[in-house]
Amino acid sequence: MMREPETAQVLSGRYRLEERIASGGMGTVWASHDETLDRRVAVKVLNEGLSHDERFVERFRREALAAAGLAHPNIAGVFDYGEGGGRPYIVMELLDGETLAERLRRKGALEPPVVARIGADVADALATAHQAGIVHRDVKPANVMLTSRGDVKVMDFGIAASAVGGTGLTGTGMVMGTARYLSPEQASGGSATPASDLYSLGAVLYELLTGQPPFDRDTALATAMAHVKDPVPPVRERRPDAPPHLASVIEASLAKDPAGRPASADDVAKALRAEAPAQSDADTAVLPVPGATGATLELPTEQAAGGPPERVSAPRRPRPPPRVSRSLVLVALALAVILAIALAVALTGSGKQVKVPAFRGKTRAQAVLLAERLGVQPVFRAQESSAPAGTVLQQRPRAGTEVLPGSDVILVVSKGTAATAAPSPPSGSGDTGDGDHHDNGKDKGKGKGHGKGHGHY
Numbered sequence: 001m002m003r004e005p006e007t008a009q010v011l012s013g014r015y016r017l018e019e020r021i022a023s024g025g026m027g028t029v030w031a032s033h034d035e036t037l038d039r040r041v042a043v044k045v046l047n048e049g050l051s052h053d054e055r056f057v058e059r060f061r062r063e064a065l066a067a068a069g070l071a072h073p074n075i076a077g078v079f080d081y082g083e084g085g086g087r088p089y090i091v092m093e094l095l096d097g098e099t100l101a102e103r104l105r106r107k108g109a110l111e112p113p114v115v116a117r118i119g120a121d122v123a124d125a126l127a128t129a130h131q132a133g134i135v136h137r138d139v140k141p142a143n144v145m146l147t148s149r150g151d152v153k154v155m156d157f158g159i160a161a162s163a164v165g166g167t168g169l170t171g172t173g174m175v176m177g178t179a180r181y182l183s184p185e186q187a188s189g190g191s192a193t194p195a196s197d198l199y200s201l202g203a204v205l206y207e208l209l210t211g212q213p214p215f216d217r218d219t220a221l222a223t224a225m226a227h228v229k230d231p232v233p234p235v236r237e238r239r240p241d242a243p244p245h246l247a248s249v250i251e252a253s254l255a256k257d258p259a260g261r262p263a264s265a266d267d268v269a270k271a272l273r274a275e276a277p278a279q280s281d282a283d284t285a286v287l288p289v290p291g292a293t294g295a296t297l298e299l300p301t302e303q304a305a306g307g308p309p310e311r312v313s314a315p316r317r318p319r320p321p322p323r324v325s326r327s328l329v330l331v332a333l334a335l336a337v338i339l340a341i342a343l344a345v346a347l348t349g350s351g352k353q354v355k356v357p358a359f360r361g362k363t364r365a366q367a368v369l370l371a372e373r374l375g376v377q378p379v380f381r382a383q384e385s386s387a388p389a390g391t392v393l394q395q396r397p398r399a400g401t402e403v404l405p406g407s408d409v410i411l412v413v414s415k416g417t418a419a420t421a422a423p424s425p426p427s428g429s430g431d432t433g434d435g436d437h438h439d440n441g442k443d444k445g446k447g448k449g450h451g452k453g454h455g456h457y
Contacts, residue, residue, distance in 0.1 A: 009084070009085070010035070011043065011045075011082065011084030011085070011089055012082050012083075012084050014034060014035055014036050015032045015033070015034055015035070015041065015043050015084075015089070015091060016032055016033045016035060017030040017032050017043060017045075018030065018031050018032055018033060019031040021042070027044050027045055027046045027047055027050075027060070028044070028045050028047065029042055029043070029044045029045075030042070030043045030044075030045065031094060032091075032094075034091070040094045041079060041091050041092065041093070041094050042091070042092045042093065042094040042095070043089050043090070043091050043092070044089060044090045044092060045087055045088075045089045046060045046087055046088045046089065048087060051086060051087045051088065057088055060088050060090070061081065061088060064078055064081035064090045065081070066134050067090075067092075068081070069132060069134075070125075070128055070129055070132060070134065071128075072124070072125050072128040073151070074121045074122065074124050074125035074151070074152050074153060074154055075125045075128065075129070075153065075154050076092060076093050076095060076145065076153045076154065076155040076156075077092065077093040078090060078091070078092050078093075079091045079092065079093070093153075095145045095147050095153055095155075096147060096148045097145050097146050097147035097148045097149075097151075098145070098146055099141060099142050099143075099144060099145055099146070100118070100141035100142070100144045100145075100146065100204065100208065101140075101141035101142040103141075103146060104141055104207065104208065104211075108211050109208065109209060109210055109211035109239065110208050110209070112209060112241075112242055112243050112246055112275065113275060113276055114208075115205055115208045115209045115246070116246055116272045116273075116274075116275035116276035117152075117272075117276035118144070118146070118152055118205075118208065119201065119204075119205045119208075119268070119269075119272045119276075120268075120269045120272035120273045120276050121151075121152035121269075122139070122144055122152060122154055122201055122204070123198075123201060123265045123266070123268040123269035123272060124265070124266075124269045125152075125153075125154040126139070126154070126194070126197050126198075126201065126265040127264065127265035127266040127269060129197075130194040130197070130264070130265055135192050135193060135194055135196065135197055136154070136197050136200075137186070137192045137196065137197070138156065138178060138181075138200075139154075139181060139197050139200035139201050139204060140178045140180070140181045140200065140204060141204055141207065141208075142178075143155050143156045144204070179220040179221075179223040179224045180203065180207075180213040180215070180216060180223060181200040181203040181204060181213070182200070182223075182224050182227055183195075183196040183199035183200060183227065183258075184199070184227050184228045184256050185258060187224035187225065187227050187228050188228055193258060194264070194265065195258035195259075195261050196258070197265065198253045198261050198262060198265060198268060199253060199254060199255075199258075199261065201253060201265075201268065202250050202251075202252075202253025202254040202261075203227075203254065205250045205253070206232075206235060206250050206254065209235060209239050209242055209246070209247075209250065210235060210238040210239045210242075211238075211239075212238065214226075214227070214232045214233065214254060215227055215230060215232075228256070231388065231389065232251065232254045234247070234251070235247035235250055235251060243275055244368075245271075245274065245275060245368075245372075246272070246275045247365075248364075248365045248368040248369060249262075249268065249271045249272060249275075249365075249369070251363070251364075251365035252363075252365040252366055252368075252369050253268060255363065255365070255366065260362075260363065260366055262369070271369070353402040353403055353404055353405075354374050354375060354376065354402065354403065354404075354405055355399075355400055355401070355402055356376065356395070356397050356398070356399055356400065356401045356402075356403055356409055357370055357374060357399060358395075358399035359371075359378075359392045359395045359399070359409070359411055360392050360393065360394065360395060360399075361391065361392060362391075362392050363390050363391060363392075364380065364390040364391075364392070364411075364413055365390075367392055367411055371409065375405040375406060376403065376405070376406070376407055376408075376409050377406060377407065377408045377409065378408075378409055378411050379408045379409065379410050379411065380411050380412075380413055381410060381411070381412045381413070382412070382413055382414075382415045383412055383413075383414070383415060384414075384415050384416055385414035385415065385416045386414075386416055387414040387416060388414065388416075389413075389414055389415060389416060390413055390414065391413060391414045392411050392412070392413055393412045393413065393414055394411075394412040395409060395410065395411050395412070396409070396410040397409065
């Protein structure tokens, strides 16, 4: 049911606030009407208690500037920034759909191709942000919208920051982000980098695929510390039917050491595309008819009157002269021979060999990605060892050996788990975020549109 704002407020004489759709520690989002352009928009208004704090006003303004400069089909658009009644506001794209958090609550774990498609779209959005020098810092299911058209939209750059140097607006030792999806470096009080976003994306995809996050302890602090010191349960231990390549990409993104994660969001997107059909989610397989809003293209099996469709014979094409047909056949045969030769050359690699890389010391997931990149086939053997489980101990052939593409490389990995000392908790009072980010993964907010399912504003 539509809820009118208490004062039926119109901001800057242009944006009429119509329906409250989400609220949180930082702001409130309204479904609104842009009376100048006659269109529906979402307006996010900074909470009154924060509007007199220059630190929060600057952070709010920075959100608008950061998001407004990111033009990508998988990033929710920002249209305008202003102040009305002494309170800053941001005008955004109004989205109709549900967040990933709501999809998880409604359907549980998703099918692997759907997870791969969603992950690839989010990674594409993050790649654009990272290229612009922006780190999101709070990638989580509540900040990813699945629209009614089947689009994936990354939202809420409210705590986004420059990838170089940061802004200093959060205070010393204050950790920002959501505990269930927080990177180890953020949980330890360190700076967030593009690699931190990849870790958070890995945690999101882990939950989409298995139905549960990598870590979910009794408190937000305990969950954050688990990201720092506890090994991630293997994906296929929780989802045995998960495709090995998809599981490897997710586990590589969840490496404790940022240097062990994929090199870029673009690399993650490309790896996930290999697992994602062009249209994998039946809920979104709707083809709009050009020029007809809301209509869908159907293939009729009967006419409106109830009878079978009338068969219409197409005019016969004149047959080409026999000599022309024979010529075409000869050309086709010649092309087939050329293609067969080219294929044979490609399969044998023309004798070109590749050097076996150094796998020792890498995790199993990292080894899989490295092997795929170079075109060799990893074959794993396990043995007991005091090294952390999944660590590559030995390899055959040795690093630097030249082999043909597709050759097997034997990798001996550890079965054991080394004891890991728990690091000291981040400085401060044991908090994992500033105000609007201590939800331990339980996102607040309700309604539909841009802010549906958000846990903070």
